[in-house]
Amino acid sequence: MSKLEAAFQLFDGYNRQDPRSLAWEGVNYPQEYFFAIKLYEWILKLDPNASEELLLASRSQHIGRWEIPRDSYADGRDAYLKWRKDLALHHAAIAAHLMQQTGYHVEQIERVNQIILKKRIKVDADVQTMENALCLVFLAYQYEDFKHQYEHDHDKIINILHRSLLKMDAHGHQFALKLPYSEEGLNLIIKAIPVADL
Numbered sequence: 388m389s390k391l392e393a394a395f396q397l398f399d400g401y402n403r404q405d406p407r408s409l410a411w412e413g414v415n416y417p418q419e420y421f422f423a424i425k426l427y428e429w430i431l432k433l434d435p436n437a438s439e440e441l442l443l444a445s446r447s448q449h450i451g452r453w454e455i456p457r458d459s460y461a462d463g464r465d466a467y468l469k470w471r472k473d474l475a476l477h478h479a480a481i482a483a484h485l486m487q488q489t490g491y492h493v494e495q496i497e498r499v500n501q502i503i504l505k506k507r508i509k510v511d512a513d514v515q516t517m518e519n520a521l522c523l524v525f526l527a528y529q530y531e532d533f534k535h536q537y538e539h540d541h542d543k544i545i546n547i548l549h550r551s552l553l554k555m556d557a558h559g560h561q562f563a564l565k566l567p568y569s570e571e572g573l574n575l576i577i578k579a580i581p582v583a584d585l
Contacts, residue, residue: 390489391439397485398423398446405453411528419452422524429520429527433558440495441513444502445520447482449474479503508554519559522551526576527566534572541575548579 388396402420409418427445430437437445455474460466479500486496501507501514508514525533537543555563568576 390491391442393489394443394486394491395446397488398443398450398482401450401481401485407453419449422449422528423447425524425528426520429523429562430516433519433523433562434516437516438513440498441502441516443482443486443491443495444499444513444517447485447499448478448503448517448521450478450481452478475504509556515556518554519556519562522555522559523562523566525551526563526568531569531572534575541578544575545579548576552576552579 399420402423403417405417405419407418408415409421410416411421423446426448427442430441430445434441452474455470455477457467457470460470482499482503483496486499501511502517505514505518508518533547534544552560552563563576
């Protein structure tokens with residue numbers, strides 16, 4: 388077994404501990420395990436020649452996310468941003484620990500952490516690919532359900548789409564526009580595109 392395969396096994400084993408479940412096409416999955424696999428698949432679609440470090444980051448980007456729940460922080464945007472920052476550091480620490488167990492060098496661990504922490508987005512190609520993939524996972528597997536939560540507030544949905552689309556680049560947008568949305572879901576994305584100045 389290669390180091391990469393060994394690390395994947397450790398990452399997947401960790402994410403299978405997620406007590407939250409997600410049903411997709413009649414099958415229940417531990418939620419974070421499902422999203423890690425889908426993120427990895429999107430990375431390969433976006434970049435078939437993805438670096439080993441990018442592949443490692445894709446399977447550990449949100450590892451252990453359930454261990455720091457949003458409701459353990461106060462309400463409000465400042466608390467939300469603090470939660471997001473603490474989560475990212477948590478993911479990076481777990482990934483580093485598991486990579487050490489499989490014999491990865493410090494330089495590779497640091498590189499994976501740079502991607503997980505999304506440093507130098509729009510400049511670092513691997514970080515941008517990760518951001519594209521994260522947004523595509525949201526659009527492909529969460530957007531339609533999320534949309535129903537705000538079905539009476541289309542402006543809010545368009546604003547959220549606007550922020551997601553702005554994080555992506557033109558390569559990511561090409562994939563985003565080809566996903567199988569509902570008619571209403573696609574219309575909202577089309578409305579968000581001029582707002583995002585694409």
